[in-house]
Amino acid sequence: MATPIFTWEIRDGIAVVTIDTPGKPVNMISAPAKDELTRALETLRTDDRVKAVAFFSGKPDNFIAGADIEEFVKVQTAADAEQMSARGQELLGRIADFPKPVVVGINGACVGGGLEFALCCTYRVATDHPRTSIGLPEIKLGILPGAGGCQRLPRLIGLRAALDIILAGKTVPAKKAFQLGIVDELVPPPILRQVTLDAAKKLIGGWRPSRKRPGGLLGLVLDGNPLGRMLVFRMARKGIEKQTHGNYPAPPAALDAVEYGLKHGLSAGLAHEARGFGALAVTDVSRKLVQIFFAQTALKKDMGIDSPPPPREIRRLGIVGSGFMGSAIAGTAVTQAGVDVRLKDEDLPRVSKGIAAAKSVIEARYQRRRITKYDRTRLLALVAGDAAWTGFGRADLVIEAVFEDLKVKQQVLKEVEAVLPQTAIFATNTSTIPIADVARASSRPGQVIGMHFFSPVPVMELVEVIPSRDTAPLTVTTTVAFARRMGKTPIVVKDSPGFWVNRILAPYLNEAMQALLGGASIESIDQAMVQFGFPVGPVALLDEVGLDVAGHSCEVLFNAFGDRIQPPAVLDAMLKDRRLGRKAGKGFYRYAGGKKQGVDPAVYPLIGAHPNGGPRAADIVQRLTLAMINEAARALAEGVVRSPRDGDYAAVFGFGFAPFRGGPLRYADDLGAARVVADLERLAERLGPRFTPCDALRERARTGAAFYS
């Protein structure tokens, strides 16, 4: 017989159950776990020696990480998924209706099914350990909490607080969970067991915890009566529509499940919840979100090269260039990786600004209470700098973030290499300059690599790691591992113009400009793409990135790839009028006090455009997405990314390609290569040869092959 997940001993009438999935780093709710728990509960119910049950995790910093997603993706039909949900509900219902008190001591992540399990217990104690987090992230996978979460959480903590967690797929720190009333007690880890068992003893003696209705008067008005709840539901529905543009079915379905349960009672609510789960589980959106989740999980282990050597540890990071990017990289590296950072710039005033900007990343985390005061003091002391190379003699990795100019970067490389230890890695943060060109200035080209960060650095999860043909494998793995420590998901891409993200973005942005010149209004272009699923439209994106930066990038790509990526003359006209985008306070949009206002109508005459209502939204979407797909297919064939998975992941996390569509290549598969090619050919005929489908697409159209097999 296999090693059991649930083991227990009986002490003072309490069955102390340890949950410990053998051979796995975390506990998950899987089919075998459910079967075992069912049997265990039956034994504990009938064992007269057992007066109460206490659950603990045997993992050092994990309670239950949720349901086993591998099992969930195997489900084929809505009916099967509904049944899966109903069976889970039924099992947890046995805990909720258990004739003896059930207590739970939570240390480490307690999310998804883990929380739904805990919600069924009589009493919950959690530790204040930083790894203890509690939440229901199901929405992020396009489903809803289907094991009673939609029913029991609002009943426990009130409607508004529950919706806040369920609809956003939130996971909160233990302290917050305690404040919300999700757990009954918050204790330091060493006394978790004792406090939990003491509670069990009291419960055996007939004591019952009294819980106040949370939220005070407002709670009573809004959560505590049907009229108030109606108002809350109406507001929530509006909020969902505004955020998802109807592209994501899970949030409204979860809202329905909560509402139905509050109106018709627990068991009817559970049935409704299971039905909702079943319907969502087989939606295309959920499948796509799960695929992205799997890509993310896989990328966390993928070093980006074959037979990767184990990475070296980075203790000290040197950053050259303390400007916008350099300081943001510094601040992120300190807060995420806890690494010692040394900033260097040409003069001390710049260093001073850079240090303050880097520290503001730490302060922001402190203000959001994500780090303690002690952490803050420690982290702030990790940021320092100078106008000289002091401290670089001990740097293990240097990230250069100076002006985007080959000569300057080469000069910096030469200077810093003279003071670095022999083993140190030099990473250049660039979006357009070939790494091999920078490396030419190096006496150790094997230790030169590219790291393309995205702005704002603290928020954007993607980093492109770009080895040149001379970069050593150890340099790649060390850089990838460090990017991960910075909280990023790096993808390793080929050293070719624009790398991956800017390469596929350029034709998309160019096409947006073409549409603009063709009579589409700025609003209509941006609205069409936001409706498609982008977080911001292409024109607004240009403003965000900065028109000078985008213009330079497009030019580099035009020089490399010729006519098909020729940028229309729009950006030049804009730059002449000093319209650099948000950072300059004016671009395609107007800005006031750092906030985006409406479109600036002065732009149209400036670029020679006459908005006349056309082309239509569907046409805009088709032109822009197909331009991107065509280039993505070409770049993939050239080996710019190692797999469609990497490429799609980068598109989603680099510039927000509609996650529920899975990325441009996944989207192309959904459309089908034949249709993509046919549409591109039509567009080429109508609008010009830039749409001529690439060989990689034609080949797939001919053979019927997909990017993902």
Add this chain to the structure above:
Amino acid sequence: MPQDAPRGRRVAIVAGCRTPFAKSGTVFKDVLAVDLARHAGRELIERTNLDPREIDEVIYGQVVASPLVPNVAREVSLLPQLPKEVPAYTVNRACASSGQAVTNAADQIARGHADVVLAGGVESLSDIPILHTRRMAQVLTDFSKAKSLGARLAILARIRPRDLVPVSPAIAEPSTGETMGQSAEKMAKENGITREAQDQWALRSHRLAAQGTADGRLTAEIVPWFPADGGAPVTADNGIRTDTSLEQMARLKPVFDRRYGSVTAANSSPLTDGASAVLLMSEDAAKALGYRPLAYLKSYAVAAVDPGWQLLQGPIWAVPKALERAGITWGDLGLLEVHEAFAAQVLSNFKGWGDKGWNVNPDIINVMGGSIAIGHPFGATGGRVITTLANEMNRRDVQFGLVSICAQGGMAFACVLERV
């Protein structure tokens, strides 16, 4: 008096640095002393490219410690760059505190208890505890113990307006009640130091400090400070005056004796914020880690006099002791750093040494100015003068140098540095 016996290991001064020294209430007015101390320590590690794991102990000097950070050295050793296991303590020998920190470090190295020690000192007179009166303190203590609302109100009713006047620590002798300035005034009179002589010395201090700043010798020891808001970095001392003259100084009124006095704000050291750090190693450790020491600590001595006599005349006793322990004579010295609390005190010290038959040659004393111009953060000055002396001994190729510091309580500190 015998030389140190048994002889320990030779102690190398590897490097030193300091923050800019700023007049209190100016650029560092919002900066905590602990942050200045950490900055000096960390930047010294950076400048020397030292692996912080080599550090065995941290010793800092501070005179007016914040009650919230009573052991500032521990906060330095808790810099994230250092292993958390590095022990640390803070010493207070008044104005000689960081000199004391350096020699304590040297003792540990000489005995073989440590190979590498980070010493230093800090003072922020912008960050000093402001106290309540005894009466107010009593009221507040009673209040915290009161059980009922009525009792609390009754206690609060005891407060009188005069109780709200805060008490700030004065720079005065606890034993005699005499302030530093009054002591200097007394010494000027006792030793016949004229107002003109004092102003001359103060002017010289400013001129030489300005010169040392302009030619980069002084600024070489300074690590820039970056304000929290990202504003203009602080890179130089702000007390040094390039524009002052004897005439201007002569116009100032004496502070401590308005009728017959001669001590003015211009010929005294100002209240100052700043921190210093000095890296010390055993000779072998320095060699093994690849450092070329600036100098070796040859000897040191402390002395004290009756605070009711001439409070700052202790160097007359400390210096001969240090010379004797070094086995050298006054005439062997090629360079001196004499702490300038007041010009009256410097010139009184000179007179005392002259009375011993020693030839006091100003050309080799405080060649880049002194505390009157540069400033005097009590706990940090020792580290500054030792660093300045060691660096300048190398520039001038001097074999023996001396540091002399007078201190509160009638105390004094002296040490002899030697280059190989």
